[in-house]
Amino acid sequence: MSKRAVSRLKFKPYFHPTPKRIRVFGDSLAAASIMVAGLNTNSPDVMIWCAVIGGLGKFLSNFFTIENDGQENAE
Numbered sequence: 001m002s003k004r005a006v007s008r009l010k011f012k013p014y015f016h017p018t019p020k021r022i023r024v025f026g027d028s029l030a031a032a033s034i035m036v037a038g039l040n041t042n043s044p045d046v047m048i049w050c051a052v053i054g055g056l057g058k059f060l061s062n063f064f065t066i067e068n069d070g071q072e073n074a075e
Contacts, residue, residue: 016065026061030054 018026033054040046 018062018064019066022061022064026058029057029061033057 031054033050037047037050037054040050
């Protein structure tokens with residue numbers, strides 16, 4: 001029975017390649033937080049929280065990597 005690759009959150013593979021879907025999600029979260037912060041210029045608290053959430057989301061998305069469960073070249 002073939003095993004498929006699984007995305008896992010770990011600290012060791014920070015500099016390893018991030019799966020495309022997770023990378024796109026992190027980039028989208030960062031872009032959306034910048035847009036929301038830019039639209040709420042009258043409320044500095046909202047701007048700060050949007051920047052923090054977007055930055056944290058982008059940073060945390062780098063911790064995901066693909067585990068092959070023992071397979072060398074899983075596709």
